[in-house]
Amino acid sequence: MTTPEAHDSTSVGIVRTKHLHFAEPPNELVLTSGNKLGPITLAYETYGALNADKSNAILVLHALSGTAHAAGYFTHEDRYPGWWDTYIGPGKAFDTDKYFIISSNVIGGCNGSTGPASINPASGREYGIDFPLVTIQDMVNAQWHLVTHLGIDRLLAVAGGSMGGMQALQWTISYPDMVQAAIAIGTAASISAQGIAFNEVGRQAIYRDPHWNNGAYYGGPPPKNGLALARMIAHITYLSEDIMHEKFGRRLQNTEMLSFAFKEEFMVESYLHQQGIKFVNRFDANSYLYITKAIDYFDLKSSHGGSLIAAFENVRSDFLVISFSSDWLYPTPLAKEIVKALRANGAHVIFTEIETSKGHDAFLLENEMLERNIANFLRSEYSKRTNTNPDR
């Protein structure tokens, strides 16, 4: 792995996305809904090297719109690194000099893994909304194939923010013996009514775009208007009011005076428009529907007889749970609910609420406290593992 001169020495350098193929019929993956899905392709990347006893593997899991590309650059010309490059690399929190990092995409997505834009073997055409609804548990079950394929019996850690945190929690429940530790950041055992409401208005923005065409748009123009609007709505929830005030306030963009016309003129409007436009070039509208639905459906309490304590009953992992003080989409009380239920099961849990004005997006941004918390937790978990592993 070479570090391009244009990129700094803490980068994992040039990387490429790999693809695992599995669940060939008749061995399809059985989904939570009872439907079957196969064949499946799962996109992933790895950074660092797996050690001899395979004790240093960490699975990193992305949020709603993430991809397998969590760190490094695709080319020397690439201007933007992977989505968690701040935290993954030599000497960083997920230290690639020590750990072997696996970053897995999710099924239902649109960045190399099987999703609604994939070819449905039954029809020979794109699935569209014939793609079955997948849950966080289904995503995790697909990732199990990846981890097993890589020959790893027990992950040092699973880690993610937002929907990535949901996957991390689900890993500890679905595969308790395979997860030594979990890092769940800015997440919840289920999102709030308000969270469902925001996801639903985003989906409605897509449904109401005539180009959506009930999901069958792959031969024609995609529903860019609807998807961009969904993203604009969601972006409001990713920022806190404080950081919006700080970044934009009521300032105007490229103008001194109000226009008295219907155009974007406040900076905050321009920001949202840019976010919408950027998004439609990299994301599929149907995947947005599937993944928001997976988030809405995730509910560790209701899927375990109404008890979050019962949900974590068989868990054997240690936990680092982190919330952000200004995150109103996944607020601290939801993190505390997880911590409480885990502790009721005797789990070893470290919980921190990080003070920041940056809202939900904070998990993606540079933050010294986040860096330190992850680094220390992983160091402690790794030494715990090596101490109890005398043949190493």
Place this chain on the structure above:
Amino acid sequence: MTTPEAHDSTSVGIVRTKHLHFAEPPNELVLTSGNKLGPITLAYETYGALNADKSNAILVLHALSGTAHAAGYFTHEDRYPGWWDTYIGPGKAFDTDKYFIISSNVIGGCNGSTGPASINPASGREYGIDFPLVTIQDMVNAQWHLVTHLGIDRLLAVAGGSMGGMQALQWTISYPDMVQAAIAIGTAASISAQGIAFNEVGRQAIYRDPHWNNGAYYGGPPPKNGLALARMIAHITYLSEDIMHEKFGRRLQNTEMLSFAFKEEFMVESYLHQQGIKFVNRFDANSYLYITKAIDYFDLKSSHGGSLIAAFENVRSDFLVISFSSDWLYPTPLAKEIVKALRANGAHVIFTEIETSKGHDAFLLENEMLERNIANFLRSEYSKRTNTNPDR
């Protein structure tokens, strides 16, 4: 005024909306933008009786989607009273046994007053987006014609919540000698960046509906999909997360099990859909654009050289300012900003933050504290007026 048997004795009974016509060319209203608007129709209602010395008149001002119909019923069969019926009537906070209540619609709206759906005299067709942008100040200037028409030199009070509160504040600045007291509830001297963001995504939902047709849809189907979505988005901001949790939580509507399909199934989704559907039957999409823009443009600080203290410099009114603890669209700090600037000018201000989980919508809902605060404030202002008015 008779009270129908079906309606209780604290109702103002059967009412009708009246209309004032003014600003006939060449005497058009000159707007903040410099454009002229005329002729103008303003819809209004009145409840109670104006006393002999005209000292008991209170002007009530509505929010974004309100109408002149603030109290009572149109017919005996009418199931729903006016929007502030909880607070206007015999023995209520705005006691129609004592006060003469005037409820004025706003220009730019779609409920009897001149707005984008009105006929543009220049073209003989509906204005559409040729209607000039109006500001809160323009709304208030139009209302001045109504108050003057009714022969009232000095209002006992102006009162409103949300955008109605903005109008109330503007009245004290534009016509300081005409306003003895102002009641500003759940409002701000300017909305936040987040507030602009929510208004903008609502407007985008309308723009992106192909039926919107750049505002020229009056001959064809209106942009109901876009307007309903705008309303759904806005409704999220009217409720607090707490009350959403209380009312809906993660409960399902009419079903025991998740559908694993793209349909509304959570109660909160159904609620938002109902709000959207109800709204399109009573509101014009273009008016939604104009009125949200008026809210975004309202900024007492920037319109007074960047100083909110300067904005209130010539104000001679007393003030009752009320915020709600769970209102995140017009949060308490914005109310306190108003109070601080008013007190810096030596104004007599009563400020109360009312504890409630009901969010921004609380100003429309039954609330004993709100009732008591308004009633006491008005009683005190009225006795102040009669004491200093010995010829009464």
